[in-house]
Structure formats: C-alpha cells, structure tokens
Amino acid sequence: MLEAIGYWFNDRAPSAYPRPQKLVGGVDAKTRKAIVAYLRAGKTLETYRGKSYCRFACGESDMGHRDYTDGVFAWPEGLPHYVEKHEVRLPAHFVAHALSGAPYLEPKVKRIDDAPWIKWGAQQGADVDLIGWDALSWDDQKKVLERLHGKLAPGHPLHAQQLEVLLGRRLTDELLVLLPDARMARVRLLDGKATLLSGWDDWDAR
Ligand SMILES: [Zn+2]
Structure with missing residues (x-):
C-alpha cells in the first residue's frame, strides 16, 4: 500500500487527520525547496471532481484536485503549497526518501494507508481531540x-x-x-x- 502524507483535518468534516496549523516550522529553506520540487514532480494517482482548499485560508485558489504518488507515498496535489507558503513540516522518513534521489515508480497498488500519517500527526500534537464526540447521520x-x-x-x-x-x-x-x-x-x-x-x-x- 502507498503511505499517505499531507491529508488534512477538514473543519466541516472533523476526522483524525492533523491540522497543518500545528505543524509550522522546523525545516530550513533549502530542504523546503527540495521537498516542494519533489512533491510537484509526483505522478498522478487519482483525479477528483472537487477542488481542494488551503486550510490556512490564505486566498490561494489553485490547490489541485488530484492525488500524486512516487510509488511509495501518496499526497494531495496541493501539498507543496503548504510546505512552500506556510512552512509546514512533513515526517522525517518521507523527507529522507524525497532527498535520497530515489526514482519515482509506477505504483503496484492504488490503495492508500493513512494510519502512519494519523499516528505521526498525533505524535506531533497536531490532531484534534474528538474523544466522546461522533459524526451524526x-x-x-x-x-x-x-x-x-x-x-x-x-x-x-x-x-x-x-x-x-x-x-x-x-x-x-x-x-x-x-x-x-x-x-x-x-x-x-x-x-x-x-x-x-x-x-x-x-x-x-x-
Ligand atoms: Zn495557503
């Protein structure tokens, strides 16, 4: 399975995904630039009808409507915007992979595993405590x-x-x-x- 990164908490449909507002900082400009280039060069995994939006409400309207992949990770097309404009950090093992020069591979499967991403977000304190609260039909x-x-x-x-x-x-x-x-x-x-x-x-x- 592909490992999910960069899927965010939705204000109107609360979930266990992290909030990028809680993940700002900790990456130097040179590394950010390399990560952004790596993310932008991803291959299209899936295309959606609905457009994404920036969680920082910065006014950026072009946040994409695709999922990208490198054959190991999967991320939303708009993820580089968060790294570039809002200095959002991503998991260290992804950054190491992105900077290693590993080639982009065709994914063998299209299924995405978001459990490691949710766990990392919680470890960073970027998740929202929803214990005791449920979505209603x-x-x-x-x-x-x-x-x-x-x-x-x-x-x-x-x-x-x-x-x-x-x-x-x-x-x-x-x-x-x-x-x-x-x-x-x-x-x-x-x-x-x-x-x-x-x-x-x-x-x-x-
Ligand atoms: Zn933004």
Whole structure:
C-alpha cells in the first residue's frame, strides 16, 4: 500500500487527520525547496471532481484536485503549497526518501494507508481531540436541529441561524454546530445553553 502524507483535518468534516496549523516550522529553506520540487514532480494517482482548499485560508485558489504518488507515498496535489507558503513540516522518513534521489515508480497498488500519517500527526500534537464526540447521520442531524431550534428563543445567539451539525456528544446531549459566519457553537440540547467558538483553535472536547 502507498503511505499517505499531507491529508488534512477538514473543519466541516472533523476526522483524525492533523491540522497543518500545528505543524509550522522546523525545516530550513533549502530542504523546503527540495521537498516542494519533489512533491510537484509526483505522478498522478487519482483525479477528483472537487477542488481542494488551503486550510490556512490564505486566498490561494489553485490547490489541485488530484492525488500524486512516487510509488511509495501518496499526497494531495496541493501539498507543496503548504510546505512552500506556510512552512509546514512533513515526517522525517518521507523527507529522507524525497532527498535520497530515489526514482519515482509506477505504483503496484492504488490503495492508500493513512494510519502512519494519523499516528505521526498525533505524535506531533497536531490532531484534534474528538474523544466522546461522533459524526451524526443525515437523519439524526435533521432531528437534533429541529429539537434545538425549538429551544432557541429570540435573542439567543443561534436563534433563526442556518446551522450545520458537525458532531454530537451523547454523554451530555451536546452538539457542535457551525454558524454561517464560520464560527462554531457548542450547545446543550436540554436548554440551548451555548458556548461560541471562533474556530478549531478554541476547541476543547472535554
Ligand atoms: Zn495557503
């Protein structure tokens, strides 16, 4: 299997993937330049319809819509942008491979293993703690939103807002919702008590 690198946490579909915001620094300019050149020269593994976006929201719109490979690793086409513009670091064993002059090989299999990448991200402290929180099915999202809107009186910060359910926590009957202005709110279904968060930097699962 190909080893995944450079797949990031999605603000709107939380997962175990790391946040690149937590992986900035630690690589000198010369090495970064070599890594960027290596990543850009990857071979196309897969092409998607949907376009990627920069997690730093820097305004870059050309983030690609392919996966690349060298026959050993697989990465999204937009990964060099993170290394070049945002100085994001990547696993040392990948960097060693990239700088070793090893040839690009045709992949024998197309399957991607993301377990080592997730593990590395967690070791770097770049993962998001989601313990106790789960994604909800489409049906459950609709049901809990109806319940929630019934609790929100005029004047409540979430009243009459278009909300998107990101996660739910059964233990305390809480929801994490996304607001139209990209802020998030952690809200109790019992009484609608809400805590507003500016984004994932403010997140605390407990
Ligand atoms: Zn960017």
